[in-house]
């Protein structure tokens with residue numbers, strides 16, 4: 001496919017997404033119908049679609065329309081290119097611009113330029129202070145592909161040449177002693193021997209940094225209360241030998257964990273909700289709570305546009321409920337850890353403060369935020385314990 005044909009296809013797929021189809025589904029549907037497209041075409045079209053979804057408001061403003069064509073015109077103008085050079089109507093290129101399209105477009109407002117919904121701007125600025133624009137700008141860019149080295153099986157230094165032998169070039173980063181950023185060959189990770197043998201896992205750098213800070217010790221009983229696919233369970237198990245238990249309100253979310261744990265060489269027991277009290281208490285209970293995902297909107301930009309003030313408030317209720325339920329499973333002297341991949345104070349510091357005001361016998365050991373950047377997503381974590389007495 002020519003570069004122009006890829007833009008035309010991205011515009012069509014974006015129209016489906018704007019009509020309500022999830023981006024992944026629209027991309028997969030197109031790829032199934034378009035066997036002529038090669039892997040490079042698929043990758044380029046995917047990049048166009050996700051670049052446009054990250055910058056949907058600003059591209060629509062400068063492109064003149066919230067349509068697939070408008071977004072692609074906006075993308076080209078944002079890159080300083082003249083859309084007329086791509087929208088030629090020749091071969092498989094998109095149809096030539098009309099006079100109206102050529103004249104359309106306006107300078108973006110503050111929220112449009114930041115690619116945030118208007119309602120969100122106050123929450124964003126309160127949560128991030130002076131750095132809010134930089135964070136909004138970061139969320140408009142592609143996320144790094146990052147790996148976690150399984151310290152149970154290898155070291156960063158030893159695994160780098162193994163990855164390179166399979167075409168995956170990675171570099172150590174500072175955010176965590178187990179983190180690598182992939183600089184070349186990201187699409188080869190799934191077939192790399194180091195991945196297949198459990199030496200590395202795909203995991204964001206800040207996720208790893210959160211786990212680094214948890215006060216884990218050998219022989220503890222540790223519960224991952226919102227384990228999902230088990231990324232944090234495995235990262236914790238990579239650090240110490242302890243008894244790891246994984247739970248999720250939606251047990252189907254845990255389905256990949258047994259295989260991943262086996263590959264990583266770490267035993268993890270799955271627990272259903274009804275078994276939690278009987279199997280407790282636990283020395284450490286981690287609540288990696290469902291959240292807006294705002295710290296990871298580079299990876300999942302549709303979440304940025306789907307979130308509403310009301311859905312954020314509803315998430316806050318779920319977060320409070322999770323903390324209230326999980327605290328009863330923590331042993332005397334044990335630790336309750338709370339984490340989100342959100343940048344919003346409402347989901348982070350405010351939830352911790354609300355918890356302490358409901359249950360004043362708890363105190364905060366530490367809390368920390370990570371902003372999205374070259375070494376990872378935005379994250380928040382806090383550790384709490386019951387005050388002695």
Ligand SMILES: C[S@@+](CC[C@H](N)C(=O)[O-])C[C@H]1O[C@@H](n2cnc3c(N)ncnc32)[C@H](O)[C@@H]1O
Pocket residue numbers: 225226227228229230231232233247248249250253288289290291318322
């Ligand atoms: C942020 S994800 C967890 C990601 C996972 N820890 C990881 O590192 O891969 C949040 C998880 O919380 C689960 N969840 C939602 N409500 C819950 C509840 N009330 N109790 C426990 N888990 C819940 C969701 O099903 C989801 O899998």
